[in-house]
Amino acid sequence: MTDFLNGRVRVLCGDITEQQVDAIVNAANSSLLGGGGVDGAIHRAGGPEILAECQEIRRTRYPDGLPTGKAVITTAGNLPARHVIHTVGPVWGYHGGREPELLAACYHNSLALAVEHRLESIAFPSISTGAFGYPRHEAACVAAQAISAFLLHEVGTAQLEVERPTLAEVRLVFFAQSDADIFVRHQRFVR
Numbered sequence: 001m002t003d004f005l006n007g008r009v010r011v012l013c014g015d016i017t018e019q020q021v022d023a024i025v026n027a028a029n030s031s032l033l034g035g036g037g038v039d040g041a042i043h044r045a046g047g048p049e050i051l052a053e054c055q056e057i058r059r060t061r062y063p064d065g066l067p068t069g070k071a072v073i074t075t076a077g078n079l080p081a082r083h084v085i086h087t088v089g090p091v092w093g094y095h096g097g098r099e100p101e102l103l104a105a106c107y108h109n110s111l112a113l114a115v116e117h118r119l120e121s122i123a124f125p126s127i128s129t130g131a132f133g134y135p136r137h138e139a140a141c142v143a144a145q146a147i148s149a150f151l152l153h154e155v156g157t158a159q160l161e162v163e164r165p166t167l168a169e170v171r172l173v174f175f176a177q178s179d180a181d182i183f184v185r186h187q188r189f190v191r
Contacts (some may be wrong), residue, residue: 002180004144004189005151009170011187013180016173017045022119023083024076025110027127030065030088032058032072038125042084046077050084068095069105073113083117085110089128092135100142103128107146114167123171126179136179140186143172148190 002011016024016038027038032054034043043050053074058065066072071087087110090102106127114122127143128134147170174180 002184004187005148008151008168009147009172009189011172011174011180011184013174013177015041015175016123016125017041017079019123019171019173020080021121021123021169021171022081023073023085023114023117023122024079024081025071025122025124025127026084026086027125027130027132028066028086028088030067032062032066032086037130042079046075046079046084049075049077054086069102069109071106071109071113073117081123083119085113085122087127089132090134092128092133099128099134100138103134103139103142104146107143108150111147111150111167111170120167121169121171122167123173126172126174126183129179136182137186140183141188143183144187144189148188152190 003009026042029035029039034040034051057072066086066088068088068090071085073083073085076082076084087106089106090099092099095102126139129136129139151167172183174183
């Protein structure tokens with residue numbers, strides 16, 4: 001395990017569905033109806049409650065699917081986490097060069113939802129680096145910069161908004177040690 005930003009960000013290997021945090025992030029597809037990889041694992045482990053809430057979100061808020069970079073929150077069903085935050089990462093090469101901006105939005109919007117719901121801990125998978133083909137070393141830079149910008153802004157504004165909760169822990173959970181190593185080598189956390 002490696003940590004950054006005075007221990008607020010932790011990089012570890014493990015199964016995201018087993019993280020005991022307030023929310024885990026699902027690298028979802030726009031349908032919000034489950035799929036392969038992390039998305040399928042979360043839906044399988046969490047049970048039908050997650051799918052039911054996702055179907056309601058599709059029916060009431062996003063009938064055409066969740067747009068890339070946006071995030072929504074649901075129950076976590078049978079998972080040890082309390083919530084699942086679903087975000088749709090960019091497919092590498094399909095967004096006219098806007099992939100870094102959209103990937104950063106996934107992290108920012110997920111963290112913003114966590115703060116809005118007064119959560120203190122969140123665990124992310126490596127968004128877009130699986131089936132969506134985002135190069136792992138480039139995703140590491142974008143993720144680290146987006147998380148740093150959010151947490152450092154939160155610290156700066158927390159003095160003004162005393163009652164606003166802060167995220168005490170952001171976990172970056174990698175299934176394979178080799179992926180965690182790539183992240184640690186290429187991250188760009190603000191020191």
